[in-house]
Amino acid sequence: MSLTNDIIKEKLIEKFGDQLTNFEEPYGMLTFEAPKEMNLKVMQFLFDDETLRFQFLTDLTAVHYPNQKGRELAVVYHLHNLVDNIRLRLKVFTDINKPDIFTATKLYSSANWMERETYDFYGINFVGHPNLKRILNVDEMDYFPMRKEYPLEDQTRIDKDDEMFGRGGTFGFGTERNKTGETMAEEDKGNVGDKIV
Amino acid sequence: MSDQLTAHHVKLPDGSIEKQTTTLNLGPTHPATHGVFQNIIEVDGERIVSAEQTVGYIHRAFEKIAERRPLYQITPLTDRLNYCSSPINNMGWHLTCEKLLKVKTPKRVDYLRVLIMELARVADHLICNSIVGVDAGALSVFLYVMQYRELIYEIYEEVCGSRLTTNIGRIGGFERNFTNTAFTKLEKFLDEYPKVLKEFENLLTRNRVFMDRTIGAGPISAERALNYGFTGPNLRAAGVDYDVRVHSPYSSYEDFTFDIPVGKTGDTYDRFLVRNLEMWESMKIITQAYQKIQEFKGAEAEVYHADIPEYYLPDKKDVYTKMEALIYHFKIIMGETEIPPGEVYHSVEGANGELGFYLISDGGRAPYRLHFRRPCFIYYQAFSEMTKGSMLSDAILTMSSLNLIAGEMDA
Numbered sequence: 001m002s003l004t005n006d007i008i009k010e011k012l013i014e015k016f017g018d019q020l021t022n023f024e025e026p027y028g029m030l031t032f033e034a035p036k037e038m039n040l041k042v043m044q045f046l047f048d049d050e051t052l053r054f055q056f057l058t059d060l061t062a063v064h065y066p067n068q069k070g071r072e073l074a075v076v077y078h079l080h081n082l083v084d085n086i087r088l089r090l091k092v093f094t095d096i097n098k099p100d101i102f103t104a105t106k107l108y109s110s111a112n113w114m115e116r117e118t119y120d121f122y123g124i125n126f127v128g129h130p131n132l133k134r135i136l137n138v139d140e141m142d143y144f145p146m147r148k149e150y151p152l153e154d155q156t157r158i159d160k161d162d163e164m165f166g167r168g169g170t171f172g173f174g175t176e177r178n179k180t181g182e183t184m185a186e187e188d189k190g191n192v193g194d195k196i197v
Numbered sequence: 198m199s200d201q202l203t204a205h206h207v208k209l210p211d212g213s214i215e216k217q218t219t220t221l222n223l224g225p226t227h228p229a230t231h232g233v234f235q236n237i238i239e240v241d242g243e244r245i246v247s248a249e250q251t252v253g254y255i256h257r258a259f260e261k262i263a264e265r266r267p268l269y270q271i272t273p274l275t276d277r278l279n280y281c282s283s284p285i286n287n288m289g290w291h292l293t294c295e296k297l298l299k300v301k302t303p304k305r306v307d308y309l310r311v312l313i314m315e316l317a318r319v320a321d322h323l324i325c326n327s328i329v330g331v332d333a334g335a336l337s338v339f340l341y342v343m344q345y346r347e348l349i350y351e352i353y354e355e356v357c358g359s360r361l362t363t364n365i366g367r368i369g370g371f372e373r374n375f376t377n378t379a380f381t382k383l384e385k386f387l388d389e390y391p392k393v394l395k396e397f398e399n400l401l402t403r404n405r406v407f408m409d410r411t412i413g414a415g416p417i418s419a420e421r422a423l424n425y426g427f428t429g430p431n432l433r434a435a436g437v438d439y440d441v442r443v444h445s446p447y448s449s450y451e452d453f454t455f456d457i458p459v460g461k462t463g464d465t466y467d468r469f470l471v472r473n474l475e476m477w478e479s480m481k482i483i484t485q486a487y488q489k490i491q492e493f494k495g496a497e498a499e500v501y502h503a504d505i506p507e508y509y510l511p512d513k514k515d516v517y518t519k520m521e522a523l524i525y526h527f528k529i530i531m532g533e534t535e536i537p538p539g540e541v542y543h544s545v546e547g548a549n550g551e552l553g554f555y556l557i558s559d560g561g562r563a564p565y566r567l568h569f570r571r572p573c574f575i576y577y578q579a580f581s582e583m584t585k586g587s588m589l590s591d592a593i594l595t596m597s598s599l600n601l602i603a604g605e606m607d608a
Contacts (some may be wrong), residue, residue, distance in 0.1 A: 026541065027541045027542075029542060031540075052239060055423065056426065058553060059542070059555060063557060063565075063566045064566075068481050076555070078555070078570075082437075082439055083445075085445065089542070093496070109421070109424045109425045109426075109578070109579070110424065113574060114574075117574075121260075135251075135252055136252060136256040137254070138254060144262065144514060145261065146261055152261060152262065152264065152265045
């Protein structure tokens with residue numbers, strides 16, 4: 001039990017130089033970023049190296065950052081060295097218009113379904129995956145629901161009749177309709193505050 | 198006549214019926230499959246040539262829903278992951294929050310948590326193992342132990358008021374203290390349960406039929422299991438002594454002495470044995486935890502949550518009578534308490550493996566991204582490799598011994 005975050009970082013920098021960036025240690029877990037073409041090289045090195053031995057893929061998922069132009073999607077790998085009991089987090093960023101990332105299934109069999117799940121929700125195209133199709137959603141879906149452009153409904157909205165959910169009804173919120181028959185937004189009524197009837 | 202028919206319709210190879218394979222849909226509503234999983238199995242006679250499995254669509258989008266919810270409102274979602282042991286999921290989630298918020302819990306809370314988590318583990322293993330019995334044709338075992346799971350559910354009921362989806366935890370501790378009745382019921386459990394477990398083992402462990410059915414069914418090597426991301430009892434049955442409770446202790450597990458049962462071959466029988474032995478180890482832990490809890494005297498014996506008014510939901514009685522409590526209650530429920538930005542991964546030893554929570558907070562009222570590492574989801578992909586070449590009836594046993602819970606798989 002002598003492997004520490006510093007040693008891992010040193011070995012990685014020795015091997016890959018300044019291609020790996022953003023070294024951090026949030027809550028004690030070593031986190032860094034690799035260019036997306038290099039994810040397999042880095043993982044292979046982490047897997048094979050005699051002192052590193054990160055041979056267990058704990059978790060694989062993605063995150064969507066719509067504001068980061070050119071690197072909207074992040075694929076996050078959690079790797080675990082079971083011998084020295086140390087974990088690390090590897091991130092790979094990709095453009096949302098061309099979300100191609102090499103698959104890790106050759107290295108870790110567990111990546112198979114986790115990558116399918118990530119594809120299902122974020123549309124990341126894992127190049128070389130043996131069976132890349134939707135897993136939790138139906139095949140006919142043509143969008144990727146976990147992306148931020150599909151937000152859940154705002155729970156504070158009042159422009160719909162939702163008496164059954166504890167709002168509206170007796171208070172008159174969301175029950176008034178305009179001439180075309182649609183429910184009116186609260187701010188369009190002009191009676192916010194004092195004279196709700 | 199029959200020659201003509203077969204030759205015309207099925208196109209057999211010359212002179213042979215042995216090479217004909219059949220495609221079977223095992224599930225999603227087949228009585229021998231659990232949940233809504235579908236297995237498309239190609240069989241040659243009764244031997245499986247290839248298998249492909251699908252998860253089934255009861256997807257409830259927990260991760261998406263969590264992106265709109267303050268921390269407390271995510272607790273009911275975690276309850277519904279592995280509903281056979283929902284307290285463990287609860288605790289795992291609250292431990293993750295505490296890690297993010299840098300909250301330290303008192304020792305008594307830790308021990309109470311250990312107590313309730315181990316009870317949940319026993320309940321989960323009991324169901325899984327008796328279901329293995331059912332799938333091998335031994336229904337009586339299942340019916341017999343079901344009434345003893347009741348002992349555990351009664352304790353839950355005493356602590357939090359509900360039985361299946363418990364919602365038992367809070368950030369920093371529990372909603373209320375364990376009552377004396379809860380401890381009386383715990384004593385009853387500690388007194389009665391070992392006998393039941395012994396009897397349960399007597400019925401199955403050395404049962405000739407059961408052994409014939411399970412030994413060698415659905416084996417997986419240690420190396421393959423690791424590569425497939427196995428954790429928990431299924432990995433330990435293959436001979437790897439990895440346990441989150443020991444290797445990254447949380448909630449004061451380092452204060453307890455217990456062994457990690459390990460199998461050899463990773464077949465169904467070993468998985469069954471490992472779970473049985475783990476129940477004994479859990480009983481040890483529960484006994485120790487109970488002793489440790491009794492050592493607290495005076496004011497310390499009343500502690501059941503950390504003193505963090507900005508995160509811990511106040512007592513309902515106080516909410517109605519005290520201004521301070523009302524304000525904190527409002528702020529917590531509306532998600533207006535400050536959550537520091539950061540990203541955290543925390544995992545607990547769930548009843549069937551490493552249950553991980555990957556939480557990214559951007560400082561908003563709800564998590565920016567929450568991902569559950571669900572052990573079932575990861576096991577099930579190995580199913581086709583484990584059953585290739587085995588008999589169809591072995592596949593059923595393999596599936597039940599993996600302890601697949603539909604709610605957890607489809608989160």
